[in-house]
């Protein structure tokens with residue numbers, strides 16, 4: 550028997566309603582904030598991610614799903630920011646759009662060791678704004694993340710905030726860490742000893758207790774920030790206070806992807822356990838230029854949908870709110886008529902199904918009950934002879950024989966659906 554690959558999931562029909570609900574909410578909130586949806590390929594050139602996330606980032610070093618086609622190496626996208634940046638440059642969106650505000654929902658792939666909240670195929674709900682350095686946009690981005698979480702019925706999350714500063718500031722920060730730690734390397738874990746050489750900022754957010762103790766002694770606050778970056782960060786904090794959004798300053802938050810500059814943030818939730826980040830983001834003012842575009846500032850974030858679902862309190866969308874009509878036919882002739890009636894009713898926008906399992910009347914009624922059908926239409930020998938349909942109201946148990954016109958009239962009344970075009974009817978009916 551085949552089994553799914555560890556770290557991947559089947560989202561079964563019972564769970565899909567929660568996914569649809571979270572996606573529907575996301576579409577609505579992003580639209581309120583005036584973001585448009587973008588869809589980009591799941592496959593990209595692997596070097597796009599090497600350039601964007603950094604050759605020494607964990608994702609590029611260990612987690613890319615790669616495949617070769619001749620001389621080309623492709624990767625299953627591990628995240629969305631690099632793809633949006635590529636699409637922005639490739640489609641000349643700077644000239645066509647000016648400021649670009651986009652969001653995306655879709656699967657991402659990282660070759661991780663699977664555990665709770667850490668998958669190999671997971672999903673992002675993310676957004677990117679390209680073309681403005683305005684620090685009030687940073688506040689919009691965080692308030693948008695906050696609004697999404699509230700709409701997903703998620704509480705008790707913490708927003709951690711830091712500023713890495715511009716490229717020069719990041720360089721200075723790296724120097725401060727290098728000078729502060731060069732005589733204390735023996736106190737660091739093996740990973741941090743390696744990071745010291747290739748990815749020094751990541752030492753700041755190492756989870757190892759000894760490393761954290763040693764790093765605390767460096768007293769990194771905002772001493773690496775230039776005046777411009779300090780002012781931007783102060784403005785952001787002030788705007789967040791204005792918007793009544795709680796946050797914690799965490800000078801050790803650096804993020805694992807190299808493209809970040811300026812403000813970075815991470816949103817955590819205690820109930821998630823060791824993989825506690827619900828989402829994260831920040832500015833990446835140099836990425837567009839590094840990928841071959843003009844110098845263009847940008848900012849964004851992404852949530853992991855599986856983690857949102859682990860802590861969301863929302864009541865699953867009620868699938869049963871659609872009112873099902875179930876047709877039961879008792880012989881071959883009736884089956885033909887049933888097929889025709891089902892087609893007619895569906896065209897009118899009714900939600901209709903029938904028995905395809907050859908059940909007896911009793912078995913089919915039981916099935917209609919299990920499916921929570923609102924009405925059952927029975928067509929048997931008697932009905933065929935009289936040219937009528939038996940309509941049973943499953944709630945009251947009442948039953949009557951009706952001709953086709955009467956049947957449709959009754960269903961319209963019973964289901965509260967006025968005669969509409971099939972398209973509108975389907976929409977209002979299934980909502």
Ligand code: HAM
Nearest residue numbers: 628630666667668671826827828829830849850851853
């Ligand atoms: P990231 O922190 O790598 O950032 O991923 C964002 C979120 O995706 C994480 O906080 C987590 O909730 C979820 N996530 C990441 N890896 C996994 C996994 N293996 N299994 C389940 N969930 C996972 C980014 O990807 C950036 N592109 C965010 C961004 C957008 N920054 C600017 N714009």
